[in-house]
Amino acid sequence: MTREEKVRAGEARYISKAQKIPYYDMVFESGKGALLYDTEGNEYIDLLASAGSANTGNGNIEIADAVYEQMKKICQITPAYVYTEKNVELAKKLTELAPGDFExxxxxxxxxxxxxxxxxxxxxxFTKRNRLISFKxxxxxxxxxxxxxxxxxxNMRKKLDPIPDVVHFSYPTCYMCPYDKNQSECNLECLNEIKEAFTSYLPSDEVAAIFFEPIAGDAGIICPPKKFVQALAALCKEHGILxxxxxxxxxxxxxxKWFAIEHFDVAPDMIVCGKSAGGGLPMGAVIGRREILDSLDPPAHLFTLGGNTTVCVAALKAIEIIERDNLLGKAAENGTYFLDKLKALQPKYDVVGDVRGLGFSIALDFVETQATMKPDRNATLKVCWDCVQNGVFITFLGKGSLRIQPPLVITREQIDRCVEVFESAIKKLVAGEIPDSVLSQIKGW
Ligand SMILES: Cc1ncc(COP(=O)(O)O)c(C=O)c1O
Structure with missing residues (x-):
């Protein structure tokens, strides 16, 4: 058995299958910036950033050093019982970074x-209401x-018993409008679904909150129109919904931007953070209006390791790096550079459907033809597979979208290389040179 086979067999034997979305049979060992290395030393450009949790890059020595120094002193002393400096420092910083001119x-x-x-x-x-709204x-x-x-x-529902009183509405997916409208005809039909519900089956004064992804990530990196997000915020305000x-x-x-909601000039009542918030270590945070975050009494929401000192040190270091190295500016500029290069593939290849994104959240869809715009999942899988063979680590989302979310430190040379590899894969796809047999080697959602 090779080392990789042993790892895979070990996982199959000892780790619950409920925790796996198996994309590839790969075993990674290390990384540097926007690069990853597998156990055989093969190098890949990373377009996943550990599902968005490695914004400051893989193998970040500055974060590692800060964590090491902190752990040598003390790893954790639970903030639930006593006081620690680092979580106060981080909390203050997060409240300053989040949009909204309120405490x-x-x-x-x-x-x-x-x-x-x-x-x-x-x-x-806070609202003393029970119902919740979310999106399909x-x-x-x-x-x-x-x-x-x-x-x-x-699978997130089957055999489980989700909490009651959650209603899901259509996410504004303009490039495949569920109401078949173009932008000039759009009357915010998606939002009207919610408004109609408020008059027919969902009492708005019983709705506590609307949970909204400012870019629908796993659904296929869908960027909503600004007028929808602003109208959604106004609807919330009108009905006292958070x-x-x-x-x-x-x-x-x-x-x-620090938070994607800022693109829409909306300051939400609460922001939920995770993934890159901890500089690569496990951390979650709710940032919200002071009165909302003070609406529950202890211990309604505390965790022994929540606000862990070492994780706070990693998070503060990651924020420092993002600010010092202008990673927001880099994500905006290099993301647009990447997006424009991908958009240039569209007129050349009938199989390339919509290409969209904001910063370093980019998707490229594969379709049967541009005339039908029917998603082609198999084409997406084949292109992913070929990219991985050629040193670009990429996954897919939604009905057939390449997921392009690299660490924010990716360079223009690395972006150029990715585009070269994509184009070569598309050429092979169109020429029928990527066999169906590869479909059994890549699974995903
Ligand atoms: C938009 C969004 N919300 C919530 C989560 C859950 O985060 P975690 O897996 O860190 O618990 C994810 C993870 O993929 C996500 O993408």
């Missing part, structure tokens, strides 16, 4: 998912509240 507070957690549950609790505690295709995580808000995979922005995937610079 804010922070509740720390251990992951994006439990912070979503935190936001549910605070929303219910959304992924909010794996805890009970988070699976209940999610609507992307039946607006919660799930920034777990899009936050910490990925979209070119």
């Amino acid at each position: 804010k507070k922070v509740a720390f957690g251990l992951s994006g998912s439990d912070s979503i549950d935190g936001a549910i609790k605070f929303a219910k505690g 295709g959304s992924y909010h995580g794996s805890t009970y509240g988070a699976i209940s808000l999610s609507a992307i995979s039946i 607006l919660v922005s799930d920034e777990i995937q899009q936050g910490f610079g990925r979209s070119g």
Whole structure:
């Protein structure tokens, strides 16, 4: 048995299959910036950034050193019982980074998912209402509240018993408008779904919060129109409903701003963070209006390791690096550079459908033809497979979209190389040179 085979067999034997979305049979060992290395020493450009949790790059020595120094002193002394400096420092910083000209507070957690549950609790505690709104295709995580808000995979419901009173509405997916409208004809039909519900079956004064991904990540990196997001915020205000922005995937610079909701000039009542928030270590946080975060009494939402000193040190170092190295500017500029290069492939290849994104959250769809725009999942899988053979580590999302979310430190040379590899894969796809047999080697969602 090779080392890789042993790892895979070990995982199959000892780790629950509920924790796996098996894309590739690969075993990674190390990384540097936007590069990854497998156990055989092969190098890959990383377009996944550990599902958005490595914004400051793989193998970041500065974060590693800060963590090491802290752990030598003390790893953890639970902030639930005593006081620690680092979590106060981080909380203050997070309240300053989050949009909104109002006083804010922070509740720390251990992951994006439990912070979503935190936001549910605070929303219910503050409004004294029980119902929640979310969107079809959304992924909010794996805890009970988070699976209940999610609507992307039946496996997140089957055999489980999600919390009641969650209603899901259409996400504004303009490039495949569920109402078949173009932008000039759009009357915000998606939003009208919610308004109609408020008059027919969903009492608005019983709705605590609307949970919204400012870019629908796992549904296929869908960027909503600004007028929808602003109208959604206004609707929330009109009905006393809290607006919660799930920034777990899009936050910490990925979209070119600290939080993706800032693109829409909207200040939500709560922001939920995870993934890159901890500089690569497990951390979740709810940042929200002071009065909302103070609406529950202890121990309604505390975790022994929440706001862990070492993780706070890593998070503060990551924020320092993002600011010092202008990673927001880099995500905005180099993301646009990447997006434009990918858009240039569209007129050349009939199989390339919509190409969209903000900063370093980019998707490229494969379709049967541009005339039908029918998603072609197999084509997407084949292109991914070929890219991986040629040193670009890439996965897919939605109905057939390449997921392009590199660490924010990716260079223009690396972007150029990715585009070269994509184009070569597309050429092979069109020429029928990528065999169907590869489809058994790549699975995904
Ligand atoms: C938008 C969004 N929300 C919530 C989560 C859950 O975060 P975690 O897996 O860190 O609990 C994810 C994870 O993929 C996500 O993408």
